[in-house]
Amino acid sequence: MPNQLFRLSIRTPDGQFIARYSSKGLAELKFPSFDRRRRGNESQISSTSSKPVRDSSRRLLPVPIRILRWHRAVEAGLKNSLAGRKPKNLPPLDLAGTEFQKRVWNAMRKISAGRTKSYGEIAHAIGKPKAVRAVGGACGANPVPIFVPCHRVLAANNKIGGFSSGLDWKRMLLAREGIKFQPPSAG
DNA sequence: AGGCTCATGACTC
DNA sequence: GAGTCATGAGCCT
Numbered sequence: 543m544p545n546q547l548f549r550l551s552i553r554t555p556d557g558q559f560i561a562r563y564s565s566k567g568l569a570e571l572k573f574p575s576f577d578r579r580r581r582g583n584e585s586q587i588s589s590t591s592s593k594p595v596r597d598s599s600r601r602l603l604p605v606p607i608r609i610l611r612w613h614r615a616v617e618a619g620l621k622n623s624l625a626g627r628k629p630k631n632l633p634p635l636d637l638a639g640t641e642f643q644k645r646v647w648n649a650m651r652k653i654s655a656g657r658t659k660s661y662g663e664i665a666h667a668i669g670k671p672k673a674v675r676a677v678g679g680a681c682g683a684n685p686v687p688i689f690v691p692c693h694r695v696l697a698a699n700n701k702i703g704g705f706s707s708g709l710d711w712k713r714m715l716l717a718r719e720g721i722k723f724q725p726p727s728a729g
Numbered sequence: 730a731g732g733c734t735c736a737t738g739a740c741t742c
Numbered sequence: 743g744a745g746t747c748a749t750g751a752g753c754c755t
Contacts, residue, residue: 660737661738676737692736697737698737
């Protein structure tokens with residue numbers, strides 16, 4: 543049977559994020575959709591609620607205390623990250639992907655706040671210097687953006703590259719870490 | 730197995 | 743700066 547996933551939300555000044563947890567840790571983090579940023583929270587689960595939540599198969603399940611603890615850590619860590627600071631005491635991440643993707647994600651996690659690497663540098667770091675495009679693909683498949691800092695991976699010559707959740711997010715995250723990149727009109 | 734599609738990079742004008 | 747091409751991996755059929 544597939545691992546049960548618990549879905550909990552996090553309210554931030556930048557909108558409502560969604561976190562999904564497996565029994566092994568944080569499995570997914572979703573950016574707010576811009577459509578919902580101005581909407582009320584009538585049917586949303588409060589980030590601090592201990593109410594039962596609906597799982598992916600719509601069953602009503604109590605949230606294990608361990609996951610609630612993880613969630614509080616994720617909440618705090620996300621707020622730090624959104625302010626451009628390093629998150630502390632993050633729970634384990636349960637990253638599902640191919641071996642190649644996990645190597646890319648692991649390499650990305652070694653980029654500290656305020657620093658960047660290029661797709662080519664990541665490719666080199668995992669011992670596949672020519673797999674630059676594949677690195678881009680793995681970045682896009684990252685299930686836990688921000689904590690696995692795909693926004694710190696730029697294209698060559700400090701160009702912005704891409705971002706699966708929208709370049710506006712990437713630009714904002716980089717700016718809050720004080721990272722300079724090539725503006726789109728320059729060059 | 731073959732044929733795409735890429736969040737690239739390096740090279741040419 | 744716009745083409746163009748090699749390239750590895752992933753996802754189809």
